[in-house]
Amino acid sequence: MARDSEEPFQSEADGLNEFWILGHPETRRKFIKQVAGTSAAIAIGPSLFGSTPGDQTHSTSPAGTSADSINVHLRINGKSYALDLDPRVTLLDALRERLHLTGSKKGCDHGQCGACTVLVNGRRLNSCLTFAVMHEGDEITTIEGLANGSGLHPMQAAFVEQDGFQCGYCTPGQICSAVALLKENHANSDDEIREWMSGNICRCGAYPNILAAIKEAKAKTGT
């Protein structure tokens, strides 16, 4: 899972504060310099560089040099962030690599596995298949924003109670998706839950427990 590496930004993450996120110019330059260095391919993902195996003739422009960056305001978990972003940065990469909200996971990066599921204006979507610049002013909720202080969201509590995971990698996406599922009123039978959760893949096969967790959360919240 090389693309999920959080290592390249560890040093930056240590000094991360809102001032930095809001774009202190000197720190930002340092950030861009770091991105342009050797860690970039791992941190942002090879796809951003446009090269694919077997297609060596494809252009390989590094991020940030050939497309102008855009100033974007994002509302995430009730907080406002101002970012300068290359328009190619997906919402998922902005969350993980710029804001260090690494709860949302990069699985397939093609909208097939659901590990990146977040809520945008209350609706679930795949954050890997949408550019961050498209979400100016949108209300975004990630797994980090579900809990009420130290109290787990009922869906989080149900996943813990029912052991709705094994390795846990798909879990943030499963939980965000399940929260939306209850709101959509599509959790009225086991079959309906399975069908409406089909956009979230669990490699460990924890499906029976995920199903049980969703039913428990539904029962406990009366939705």
Added chain:
Amino acid sequence: MNPFTYSRAEDAGQAITAISSKPQGKFLGGGTNLIDLMKMGVETPNELVDINRLPLTQIEDLPDKRVRIGALARNSDVAEHELIKTRYPMLSQALLSGASPQLRNMATVGGNLLQRTRCYYFYDPAFPACNKRKPGTGCGALDGYNRIHAIFGQSEQCIATHPSDMCVALAALDAIVRVRGSNGEREIAFGDFHRLPGDTPQRDTNLALDELIVAVDLPAMPFAARSHYLKVRDRASYAFALVSVAAALDLGPNKRINDARVALGGVAHKPWRAHTAEKKLIGQDASEKTFHDAAEAELAPAKGYKYNSFKIELAKRSIVQALSIVTAS
């Protein structure tokens, strides 16, 4: 991913102007297919005009019982809309059988019309031959692994299929695509919107470069309230159709078929309207034999390849089953 310039349009006129002088530019809607293809290096636009803020999300009940769906209405909103569920259930079912809830929340009606094929040879630039991706390079599927490919309307240049479920229902419904370009607005009959591959498989539709889909109109079709979308696929959910059938029947007394609409998905470069089957059905009694004869007639000209010939029998049986479900409903 190829670098591009991003801009956000506030109205349709602005979007069309922004794109009209940019032959390498594209409109950005839900992005579920375009961004994926950009990650793959298949689509390489140098300019994206974000149309998501355009006021085109309405689902309108028009006075003459027609329904107008705005091009930016999300797949999930269309599928759940009461007008669609009651008047055109096969359209709602088709939408809900496609993709996942997350993708349906993002995907737009206009974008769904412009989905590109999931042919493996098109989708992965590591394969050298694909006339749709790089005209003149050949067709990798013709002698390759062609299990998901076309049995109708294909050419030696391309045997790809259209991936949409929604479009199969729209084909059966005789929908109208409303488009706007630099020269004003025009209507395109659904059957004329998508193209067969012929010698230009790189062109999926008859939309001009500067044209923006603004809406899809559904005609008044009272009997479509009795309709069904049957999708046959490799797993129970979240997979493209091997074969699908959108069917509606206007049944008179004693189950005589006054009118019929049948369209097939997963079998051609465009949603395949089954005109031959419809002609065979009209005037007959709704029975398994009638359905079988209609299916046989429709599939008579079908041509399979090494790995997809099973689709011919599968399509026949799917037509019979879909029509049986409609009759029993």
